[in-house]
Amino acid sequence: MILMIVSxxxxxxxxxxxxxxxxxxxxxxxxxxxxxxxLLILVILVSVLGSIIPQEHIYSPATLEEMLEQSEFLxxxxxxxxxxxxxxxxxxxxxxxxxxxxxxxxxxxxKNTIRKxxxxxxxxxxxxxxxxxxxxxxxxxxxxDSTRDKVVSNLKMRRYSVEQDGNRIAAIKNRLGVLGTPAFxxxxxxxxxxxxxxxxxxxxxxxxxxxxxTLYEQHQDYMYVAEGPLFDEKHRNYGxxxxxxxxxxxxxxxxxxxxxxxLVITDGDKVVKRDVVHSNxxxxxEDVSLFQNEYGFAPLFLLKNETGAVISGSYVYAEDxxxxxxxxxxxxxxxxxxxxxxxxxxxSRRILESGYDIPPNPQVYLELFEGGQPVFDGVLGLDQxxxxxxxPDAGEVTLGFYDLKQWSIIAVVIDRGVPYIFGGIYLxxxxxxxxxxxxxxxxxxxVEEGEDGRPVLYIGGKSDRYKSSFEVEFxxxxxxxxxxxxxxxx
Amino acid sequence: MGQLEWILYLTASSFYGISAVIxxxxxVFKKEEWLRYGALAAFVGILPHSGSLYMRWVESGHGPYxxxxxxxxxxxxxxxxxxxxxxxxxxxxxxxxxxxVPVSFILMGVGATLSMDIYSIPASLSSYWLIAHVGFxxxxxxGILIGTGLAVLYLxxxxxxxxxxxxxxxxxxxxxxxxxxxxxxxxQFVSAGFLFLSVMIGAGAIWAYQTWGxxxxxxxxxxxxxxxxxxxxxxxxxxxxxxWKGKKAAWLLVFAxxxxxxxxxxxxxxxxxxxxxxxxx
Numbered sequence: 106m107i108l109m110i111v112s113x114x115x116x117x118x119x120x121x122x123x124x125x126x127x128x129x130x131x132x133x134x135x136x137x138x139x140x141x142x143x144l145l146i147l148v149i150l151v152s153v154l155g156s157i158i159p160q161e162h163i164y165s166p167a168t169l170e171e172m173l174e175q176s177e178f179l180x181x182x183x184x185x186x187x188x189x190x191x192x193x194x195x196x197x198x199x200x201x202x203x204x205x206x207x208x209x210x211x212x213x214x215x216k217n218t219i220r221k222x223x224x225x226x227x228x229x230x231x232x233x234x235x236x237x238x239x240x241x242x243x244x245x246x247x248x249x250d251s252t253r254d255k256v257v258s259n260l261k262m263r264r265y266s267v268e269q270d271g272n273r274i275a276a277i278k279n280r281l282g283v284l285g286t287p288a289f290x291x292x293x294x295x296x297x298x299x300x301x302x303x304x305x306x307x308x309x310x311x312x313x314x315x316x317x318x319t320l321y322e323q324h325q326d327y328m329y330v331a332e333g334p335l336f337d338e339k340h341r342n343y344g345x346x347x348x349x350x351x352x353x354x355x356x357x358x359x360x361x362x363x364x365x366x367x368l369v370i371t372d373g374d375k376v377v378k379r380d381v382v383h384s385n386x387x388x389x390x391e392d393v394s395l396f397q398n399e400y401g402f403a404p405l406f407l408l409k410n411e412t413g414a415v416i417s418g419s420y421v422y423a424e425d426x427x428x429x430x431x432x433x434x435x436x437x438x439x440x441x442x443x444x445x446x447x448x449x450x451x452x453s454r455r456i457l458e459s460g461y462d463i464p465p466n467p468q469v470y471l472e473l474f475e476g477g478q479p480v481f482d483g484v485l486g487l488d489q490x491x492x493x494x495x496x497p498d499a500g501e502v503t504l505g506f507y508d509l510k511q512w513s514i515i516a517v518v519i520d521r522g523v524p525y526i527f528g529g530i531y532l533x534x535x536x537x538x539x540x541x542x543x544x545x546x547x548x549x550x551x552v553e554e555g556e557d558g559r560p561v562l563y564i565g566g567k568s569d570r571y572k573s574s575f576e577v578e579f580x581x582x583x584x585x586x587x588x589x590x591x592x593x594x595x
Numbered sequence: 596m597g598q599l600e601w602i603l604y605l606t607a608s609s610f611y612g613i614s615a616v617i618x619x620x621x622x623v624f625k626k627e628e629w630l631r632y633g634a635l636a637a638f639v640g641i642l643p644h645s646g647s648l649y650m651r652w653v654e655s656g657h658g659p660y661x662x663x664x665x666x667x668x669x670x671x672x673x674x675x676x677x678x679x680x681x682x683x684x685x686x687x688x689x690x691x692x693x694x695x696v697p698v699s700f701i702l703m704g705v706g707a708t709l710s711m712d713i714y715s716i717p718a719s720l721s722s723y724w725l726i727a728h729v730g731f732x733x734x735x736x737x738g739i740l741i742g743t744g745l746a747v748l749y750l751x752x753x754x755x756x757x758x759x760x761x762x763x764x765x766x767x768x769x770x771x772x773x774x775x776x777x778x779x780x781x782x783q784f785v786s787a788g789f790l791f792l793s794v795m796i797g798a799g800a801i802w803a804y805q806t807w808g809x810x811x812x813x814x815x816x817x818x819x820x821x822x823x824x825x826x827x828x829x830x831x832x833x834x835x836x837x838x839w840k841g842k843k844a845a846w847l848l849v850f851a852x853x854x855x856x857x858x859x860x861x862x863x864x865x866x867x868x869x870x871x872x873x874x875x876x
Contacts, residue, residue, distance in 0.1 A: 138832060138836040138837065141832055141836075142833065142837075145825050145828060145829050145832070146829070148825060149822050149826065149829075152818050152819075152821060152825075153822060155818060156815050156818045156819060156822075156862075156866070160813065162812070162813070163813075163814075191813045309809075360721060362721065363717070363718030363719065383718070384719040384806055385718075385719065385724075385802075385805055385806050386805070387804075387808070396807065396808040516808045518808045518809075526800075527800075527801055527804075530801070531797075533793065534794055534797060537789075537790045538790065541786045541787065541789075541790055570786075571779060571782070571783050572779050573772070573775070573776040573780055574779075574783065576776075
């Protein structure tokens with residue numbers, strides 16, 4: 106019985122040791138600097154592939170389809186996911202491993218750094234000082250006390266913090282510079298973590314607004330919306346009113362900003378923000394960011410019956426075809442007709458009673474189709490109409506062009522990770538400055554009386570980085586000490 | 596004004612060419628005193644070059660970053676300027692002109708073949724972030740080019756020590772910083788360049804979010820600038836953790852400068868993307 110209990114305890118102990126060993130092995134694997142290099146090389150290779158192989162997010166679906174038809178290689182690349190390589194499992198796996206590796210390495214770095222900082226100054230003997238690459242022995246002609254004081258004052262002049270223990274001196278500069286490297290890596294972790302945090306809960310959408318129209322930050326009002334897997338339809342339901350659109354906006358400093366939209370944001374019945382959004386100037390309310398996107402003209406077409414009452418109608422979104430003409434196609438209510446318009450806006454401006462600026466003489470080239478066959482084409486000016494024919498209950502029905510406004514697409518982004526990403530970038534840059542420009546430097550010295558009674562200085566030191574610059578500083582320090590001691594003697 | 600600008604540009608290019616020749620002759624024929632004349636020729640060249648850039652800036656109303664001609668010209672200017680400033684203060688690095696000046700001359704030569712038409716700056720580029728992004732991009736290239744130049748000198752030095760060069764060359768190179776110092780100085784410049792590259796990428800990401808609502812879209816230029824950042828990140832890791840110094844580090848820098856040069860100049864020609872849409876050839 107006792108033997109059985111002993112042998113069971115041994116088995117458990119062996120099992121726990123085995124677990125501990127495995128954990129240590131995994132930790133050793135993830136804290137390896139070699140792993141960092143291999144993972145970085147993999148990221149580089151994947152990125153190069155991503156720049157050589159056409160990526161889906163860069164090309165329009167139509168262009169991509171055309172490219173796929175022409176290249177079997179591209180079809181193969183699409184099958185293995187390389188046409189969306191930056192959102193592939195391969196890329197995410199590499200980045201995940203790199204993230205883990207960085208966590209382990211950063212932990213080690215902080216552990217070592219804190220140990221170094223807590224260690225404080227240690228004093229060295231002259232034999233130990235001789236071991237440094239930068240070391241020298243100087244023989245003076247003054248008393249030891251004065252020499253030691255001059256060494257200390259020269260060190261302090263060069264911003265070293267100095268400690269003394271009898272005739273031994275220990276000096277250090279940029280002690281906290283050791284924090285630069287672990288802090289930088291911590292910032293990398295913050296930035297990557299924030300990218301993930303923001304990405305999974307990100308929402309990006311487009312609201313297409315005509316001047317005077319209000320739409321809401323909710324799923325059904327977007328013309329296009331892309332939501333991260335954890336966004337979970339947490340729309341904010343703010344109202345966004347496009348008060349006025351300016352195709353050639355100048356800001357308060359008279360700097361030309363291109364297209365700009367005057368927005369009013371409402372939360373319930375309350376106006377919470379008014380601002381102008383344009384290129385390089387987003388509008389932020391809480392965690393919602395709004396950006397100026399595309400724009401165009403919105404002519405108003407109304408279907409009227411013979412008494413002049415409006416049967417239906419709306420502003421339609423006409424888009425620039427690149428030549429200054431604006432085109433769109435829309436069905437004409439329940440008539441079975443399809444209208445295709447080409448709007449020719451005039452570039453000069455006048456203010457209407459409504460307060461909107463529109464070109465003075467817009468013309469619309471209207472084509473009507475029924476069953477795919479053209480049934481009408483002609484030019485309409487403002488307040489002009491075309492008779493469509495007689496319809497039951499409505500009588501003679503006309504389609505007319507009655508107003509012209511502008512539409513603007515406002516891109517809406519909800520990405521909670523953005524402040525942390527940018528904060529992480531700022532801190533990473535500061536950490537790098539500390540890492541590269543405030544590298545710790547250590548100096549040790551022993552001042553003792555030589556055989557002939559003259560003081561002898563044994564001095565040496567090292568720098569964590571940039572040894573050649575430290576060598577220059579060391580030589581200048583020795584010169585400074587020699588001058589100071591000679592002046593003192595004089 | 597366009598003609599005068601072109602004359603100043605050609606004058607600058609000529610002096611950079613003369614400087615490059617002087618540097619090469621001084622190294623090949625071991626004429627240490629000629630290095631001073633090489634630096635002087637580069638300094639003389641940068642004066643009309645500054646005039647040319649200033650005239651273009653005034654006429655266009657924006658800095659030299661809109662067209663490929665302007666990009667090549669301004670990168671050459673920054674490389675020469677940074678080199679001259681540092682060489683004035685740190686005499687030890689003046690031999691790095693052997694790499695910096697010829698590369699800048701080549702940049703000027705390529706720039707001369709490109710269209711000198713002036714394009715106005717679109718509204719989307721009117722931002723202070725443009726200054727940070729473009730400014731640090733140029734400082735990156737200048738700093739890393741000097742670091743790479745020092746790495747090349749290290750390799751030349753190493754070659755001499757292994758007995759593959761003449762005794763005269765050995766004596767000539769012996770008057771300059773030793774290999775360890777060259778290696779260390781190269782590390783310093785590349786570290787500074789890496790910092791500037793990080794600022795450039797960060798500034799670009801913040802600016803992209805303000806303009807387009809996304810901080811990163813794997814645009815080809817964005818991707819290649821990140822590739823360059825990783826390559827120099829690998830250099831620093833190998834240096835700090837794997838003891839890669841001297842010859843290995845120097846060869847890695849020689850390889851890495853081609854990656855940086857491609858990401859700075861080559862990507863805009865090959866790929867269509869947001870950056871190349873703004874930078875007209």
